[in-house]
Amino acid sequence: MSERVFIVGAGQVGRGLYRAFRGSGIDVVGLHGRRHTAWTTSTGPIPRSVSDANTIILAVRDDQIDDAIAELIDTGPGNRLATGTVVLHTSGSAEPELIPRLSERGLGGGTFHPLIPFANPEKVPELLKKAWIGIDGDDLARATSRRIAGHIGSRTLEIPPGGKPLYHAAAVMSSNFPVVLAELASEVLSAIGIPERSAQQAVRGLMEAAVSNLSDHSPTEALTGPLVRGEVDTILRHLAALRGDADARAVYKRLSLAALTMASQRGVPPETITELQRALLLR
Numbered sequence: 001m002s003e004r005v006f007i008v009g010a011g012q013v014g015r016g017l018y019r020a021f022r023g024s025g026i027d028v029v030g031l032h033g034r035r036h037t038a039w040t041t042s043t044g045p046i047p048r049s050v051s052d053a054n055t056i057i058l059a060v061r062d063d064q065i066d067d068a069i070a071e072l073i074d075t076g077p078g079n080r081l082a083t084g085t086v087v088l089h090t091s092g093s094a095e096p097e098l099i100p101r102l103s104e105r106g107l108g109g110g111t112f113h114p115l116i117p118f119a120n121p122e123k124v125p126e127l128l129k130k131a132w133i134g135i136d137g138d139d140l141a142r143a144t145s146r147r148i149a150g151h152i153g154s155r156t157l158e159i160p161p162g163g164k165p166l167y168h169a170a171a172v173m174s175s176n177f178p179v180v181l182a183e184l185a186s187e188v189l190s191a192i193g194i195p196e197r198s199a200q201q202a203v204r205g206l207m208e209a210a211v212s213n214l215s216d217h218s219p220t221e222a223l224t225g226p227l228v229r230g231e232v233d234t235i236l237r238h239l240a241a242l243r244g245d246a247d248a249r250a251v252y253k254r255l256s257l258a259a260l261t262m263a264s265q266r267g268v269p270p271e272t273i274t275e276l277q278r279a280l281l282l283r
Contacts (some may be wrong), residue, residue, distance in 0.1 A: 003025075004055070007056075008032045009060055009064075029050075039216060044073065083106070088110055088137070088144070089111060092163070103138055108138050111134060111159065115134060130154075227256060239253070263276070
């Protein structure tokens, strides 16, 4: 099937997908935005050319998805979408109320949520080549999502019914929280006199190395450090040193407690796990 995609939304997600689709040979028949830019092909009301697409991607804010769907399905006769056209939104958390109305009009509807950061649209095509796409929806929507994902080199992850809140929470934890950890760790290094830029680069290098270990090992297997070595004294020294930074200390304690199960699975004796837990629960 010839892929003809129309993207509604010219923000970072829309522009990133535009680059990825174009680079993979998908025909992008339009990129619609709120205002005219070098990227957009249309602004204002969604144009008639949307009916030239067999897949419409809604890369808009969560609170705008239903409005966009309403505009698509309430168009006049000259702007009617062909039966079998699929409308996909890129939100990992939204459950648009109007999705069921798409099937009533012979259209498909569902989610196409790329599990990558979109901070830099220029990097999106390369990131998508090894990424996962969270999908849901009717049979037509899911088949279309799998097909498009294959074109851009991605794999798909089906989101079970009712599972979106936990799915999206996991996405936030894996995408946003490492960035927060990088900032906290950099601040800890800067606090002892290491130049800010050097601190940030050192933390980034260590985090990249840690993530690379996940390519060949499970998280439990990839975990290193004092916890999996059962070093209670080291943990106590860290907690003492972090007393002046409440945020960093709280994160250190909470994540260390979460890692105790992993340490146990790595063979740390139960009595040592108990000592570690007691140390981490000290106020």
